[in-house]
Amino acid sequence: MNEQHHLNVIENTNRKQRVAEDQLAFGKEFTDHMFVMDYSTEKGWHHPRITPYEPITLDPAAMIFHYGQTVFEGLKAYRTEDDRILLFRPEKNFQRMNRSSERLSIPLLDEKLVLTYLEELLRIEKEWVPKTAGYSLYIRPFIIATEPNLSLAPSNTYQFYIILSPVGSYYREGIHPVKIFVEEEFTRAVRGGTGMAKTAGNYSAAYIAQQRATDKGYSQVLWLDGVEKKYIEEVGSMNVFFKIGEEVVTPLLNGSILEGITRLSIIELLKDWNVPVVERRVSIEEIFQAHKEGIVEEVFGTGTAAVVSPVGELTWNDEQMIINNGHTGKLSKKLYETLTAIQTGKQQDPYGWTVEIKE
Amino acid sequence: MNEQHHLNVIENTNRKQRVAEDQLAFGKEFTDHMFVMDYSTEKGWHHPRITPYEPITLDPAAMIFHYGQTVFEGLKAYRTEDDRILLFRPEKNFQRMNRSSERLSIPLLDEKLVLTYLEELLRIEKEWVPKTAGYSLYIRPFIIATEPNLSLAPSNTYQFYIILSPVGSYYREGIHPVKIFVEEEFTRAVRGGTGMAKTAGNYSAAYIAQQRATDKGYSQVLWLDGVEKKYIEEVGSMNVFFKIGEEVVTPLLNGSILEGITRLSIIELLKDWNVPVVERRVSIEEIFQAHKEGIVEEVFGTGTAAVVSPVGELTWNDEQMIINNGHTGKLSKKLYETLTAIQTGKQQDPYGWTVEIKE
Ligand SMILES: Cc1ncc(COP(=O)(O)O)c(C=O)c1O
Ligand SMILES: Cc1ncc(COP(=O)(O)O)c(C=O)c1O
Numbered sequence: 001m002n003e004q005h006h007l008n009v010i011e012n013t014n015r016k017q018r019v020a021e022d023q024l025a026f027g028k029e030f031t032d033h034m035f036v037m038d039y040s041t042e043k044g045w046h047h048p049r050i051t052p053y054e055p056i057t058l059d060p061a062a063m064i065f066h067y068g069q070t071v072f073e074g075l076k077a078y079r080t081e082d083d084r085i086l087l088f089r090p091e092k093n094f095q096r097m098n099r100s101s102e103r104l105s106i107p108l109l110d111e112k113l114v115l116t117y118l119e120e121l122l123r124i125e126k127e128w129v130p131k132t133a134g135y136s137l138y139i140r141p142f143i144i145a146t147e148p149n150l151s152l153a154p155s156n157t158y159q160f161y162i163i164l165s166p167v168g169s170y171y172r173e174g175i176h177p178v179k180i181f182v183e184e185e186f187t188r189a190v191r192g193g194t195g196m197a198k199t200a201g202n203y204s205a206a207y208i209a210q211q212r213a214t215d216k217g218y219s220q221v222l223w224l225d226g227v228e229k230k231y232i233e234e235v236g237s238m239n240v241f242f243k244i245g246e247e248v249v250t251p252l253l254n255g256s257i258l259e260g261i262t263r264l265s266i267i268e269l270l271k272d273w274n275v276p277v278v279e280r281r282v283s284i285e286e287i288f289q290a291h292k293e294g295i296v297e298e299v300f301g302t303g304t305a306a307v308v309s310p311v312g313e314l315t316w317n318d319e320q321m322i323i324n325n326g327h328t329g330k331l332s333k334k335l336y337e338t339l340t341a342i343q344t345g346k347q348q349d350p351y352g353w354t355v356e357i358k359e
Numbered sequence: 360m361n362e363q364h365h366l367n368v369i370e371n372t373n374r375k376q377r378v379a380e381d382q383l384a385f386g387k388e389f390t391d392h393m394f395v396m397d398y399s400t401e402k403g404w405h406h407p408r409i410t411p412y413e414p415i416t417l418d419p420a421a422m423i424f425h426y427g428q429t430v431f432e433g434l435k436a437y438r439t440e441d442d443r444i445l446l447f448r449p450e451k452n453f454q455r456m457n458r459s460s461e462r463l464s465i466p467l468l469d470e471k472l473v474l475t476y477l478e479e480l481l482r483i484e485k486e487w488v489p490k491t492a493g494y495s496l497y498i499r500p501f502i503i504a505t506e507p508n509l510s511l512a513p514s515n516t517y518q519f520y521i522i523l524s525p526v527g528s529y530y531r532e533g534i535h536p537v538k539i540f541v542e543e544e545f546t547r548a549v550r551g552g553t554g555m556a557k558t559a560g561n562y563s564a565a566y567i568a569q570q571r572a573t574d575k576g577y578s579q580v581l582w583l584d585g586v587e588k589k590y591i592e593e594v595g596s597m598n599v600f601f602k603i604g605e606e607v608v609t610p611l612l613n614g615s616i617l618e619g620i621t622r623l624s625i626i627e628l629l630k631d632w633n634v635p636v637v638e639r640r641v642s643i644e645e646i647f648q649a650h651k652e653g654i655v656e657e658v659f660g661t662g663t664a665a666v667v668s669p670v671g672e673l674t675w676n677d678e679q680m681i682i683n684n685g686h687t688g689k690l691s692k693k694l695y696e697t698l699t700a701i702q703t704g705k706q707q708d709p710y711g712w713t714v715e716i717k718e
Contacts, residue, residue, distance in 0.1 A: 025510075026509065026510050027420065027508055027509025027510050028507070028508055028509075028510075030419075030420060030507075034419060053419070054419075055416045055417060055418055055419070056416070056417055056418075056419050056421075056424070057414045057415070057416045058414060058415055058417075059414055059415075060389075060393060060412070060413075060414070060415050060520055060522050061386065061387075061389060061499075061522060061524075062415075063563075064423070064424065064559075065415070065423065065429065065501060065503055065559070066431055066499070066501060066559060066562070067559050067562035067563045068427050068429070068558070068559030068560040068561075068562060068563045068564075069563035069566070070424065070427070070563075072425055103564075103567060104563050104564070104566070104567075105563070105566040105567055105570060138509070140420075140425070140509060142424060142425060144424055145563070148387070148389075149386055149387055150385065150386025150387075150497070150499060150524060151384075151385050151386050151387075152562060152565075152566075152569075152595075152596060153566065153569075154563075154566050154570075161419055163419050163420060165420075165509060185551055186551045186552075187549050187550065187551030187552045190546050190549040190552065190585040190586075191546065191585070192544055192545045192546030192585065192588075193545075193546045193549065193552075193564065193585065194560070194564045199427070199560065199563075199564075200423075200424070200425060200426050200427030200559070200560060201427040201553070201558065201559060201560015201561070201563075201564065202427075202560070203425070203426035203427060203511060204422075204426045204427045204428035204429075204463050204464070204504070204513075204558075204560075205427075205462075205463070205552065205553045205558075205560065206511075207428070207463070207464040207511075207512065207513050208462060208463075208464055210511075210512075211464060211513075226549040226550070226551065226552065226585055226586070227549075227585070227586050227587075228586075229551075236511075237511060
């Protein structure tokens with residue numbers, strides 16, 4: 001590790017008043033410190049540091065404000081019952097961040113080195129990892145283009161940040177199925193676009209559809225492919241699975257779907273359990289047809305926030321389908337329980353997925 | 360105008376060292392002042408002010424850094440030979456900004472009021488409008504979501520900025536045709552997406568294709584529609600026109616194309632000149648076919664930056680077409696000269712397009 005990668009720590013001597021754990025909302029409280037690193041074309045990534053959590057100051061012409069050159073990640077740190085702190089497959093997040101950066105013409109990070117910086121930040125902030133069951137410390141790494149220049153070209157300077165937010169349980173009243181609206185008008189992503197990247201523009205572009213679905217009483221939208229408006233892509237910002245008869249089906253990674261780490265883990269779990277699982281194109285028509293035949297047993301979304309989110313109802317134009325009588329399916333429940341048990345150390349991790357933050 | 364819309368001016372007493380006009384690059388120098396206004400759900404848009412040009416300070420969790428909820432505009436102020444300052448159809452920019460905001464779930468501005476703020480800013484900064492022929496003051500209005508919250512939902516707070524940048528001529532060596540590469544792999548925008556909005560994410564998403572085109576010796580890419588990869592959408596970040604025989608054709612506004620103000624003005628000019636002009640779907644195949652028949656007379660891009668940018672060569676897979684022997688066409692030249700003459704007050708404006716900044 002050369003000089004420019006030496007990690008500096010500037011301690012925050014002015015610690016925050018903590019919000020009671022049962023008052024935590026998602027992504028509104030942040031810890032005392034954050035991680036920052038700079039990039040310039042001359043020096044590459046340099047000057048990694050842990051500093052007090054503090055405002056970012058940028059020129060009004062900084063490229064992030066104009067052309068959206070930015071990527072982010074989302075993962076969680078969990079506290080075990082015996083007070084250890086675990087991450088879940090964090091290397092996958094930094095690998096995906098680099099794939100996102102490639103699409104957005106952002107310089108790549110050293111994935112392994114960045115993980116050691118995150119670990120150091122978590123050692124400093126370990127008291128912030130909630131103790132209540134179901135709670136966790138949400139980790140948000142992100143890169144922003146900082147060059148003050150209105151030219152349409154990749155920035156010559158960037159900053160990489162990691163901020164931490166203690167968060168409550170996604171399921172305060174226990175895991176429960178949601179109602180989903182199949183979106184026909186708006187498109188989340190398309191072949192050749194940025195759907196496979198975790199980049200800002202994909203998310204605000206989806207608000208309008210989400211708002212209309214909420215107004216109609218649905219909790220999320222199901223996105224169809226941008227080309228034919230026929231094939232299923234994702235649910236809200238989750239990947240999606242269907243249990244049809246004895247088989248589990250999920251849309252294949254086609255370039256417009258985000259490669260979820262929960263998705264990957266679920267595929268691996270199912271294979272380990274000898275449950276047939278296939279990644280392929282799935283049309284919305286096929287699902288409604290299978291439902292008419294009575295073989296759609298379970299539908300669920302997957303992602304870091306909810307882990308597994310069962311779908312109780314799907315509405316597509318005038319057609320409505322109720323899944324498993326609106327109850328959480330057996331397999332959905334088992335996947336949720338297994339994954340959360342591994343993530344929180346309640347169950348032994350035979351897959352080597354968890355990474356412990358050691359002193 | 361009520362209290363919360365009263366414009367405050369905080370003068371910059373520390374004026375900048377000016378760069379010589381012949382040294383100006385695009386979008387790197389900014390003037391002494393900027394305009395800022397805040398939004399909150401309680402107050403709506405409020406506290407408009409002109410302040411010294413200064414850094415923006417935001418919480419690291421500010422939504423602009425994570426979910427890309429932002430829109431922008433681009434227009435120019437020109438100095439006439441008799442030292443007046445003119446804007447070109449500025450009301451169209453604020454109208455388009457509001458249409459962009461609608462797509463991005465951003466609260467709308469009072470278009471007329473905002474134009475008066477811009478006019479006041481220009482009165483203060485009038486010395487910054489370059490005197491050299493072909494030069495201008497580029498105006499960049501933009502809105503960013505500022506709420507510190509990682510939830511996936513529209514922000515409850517925003518800031519609207521206007522910054523000003525004196526810029527050189529797009530054509531330092533005179534107007535000249537460019538080489539364009541027809542992009543087959545990457546997609547700029549798709550039906551149901553954000554292509555009709557001027558929002559950050561659209562622009563950085565295009566860098567990868569632009570970079571590959573540059574590496575191959577082209578100056579811009581021609582974008583095809585995201586659905587069929589068949590119909591022509593735009594050239595780089597310009598609208599595009601084809602003169603085929605006696606008729607001028609441009610892609611119709613289908614929801615994925617930006618509604619250019621130069622495009623609109625050119626359509627209106629052509630109509631006024633009794634040149635047949637049609638907005639319709641145009642496939643890339645049709646253009647290459649017409650070229651084989653020898654009837655593609657001129658191709659040009661249009662936008663605020665270049666006004667009219669003639670295309671001398673188009674490459675699509677292995678096919679290459681040379682347009683008008685690589686020379687600027689007669690109509691392209693006439694359109695360029697007429698529009699720039701109106702914009703700079705050299706020619707009388709019979710259309711009411713220019714707005715003078717009066718003391
Ligand atoms: C668009 C989108 N799809 C899917 C996911 C699920 O990915 P993961 O399981 O890695 O959290 C996420 C969130 O992370 C996402 O933003
Ligand atoms: C994507 C895109 N298309 C077209 C244009 C041309 O629009 P206008 O003529 O209003 O500058 C612009 C630039 O402003 C643009 O960003």
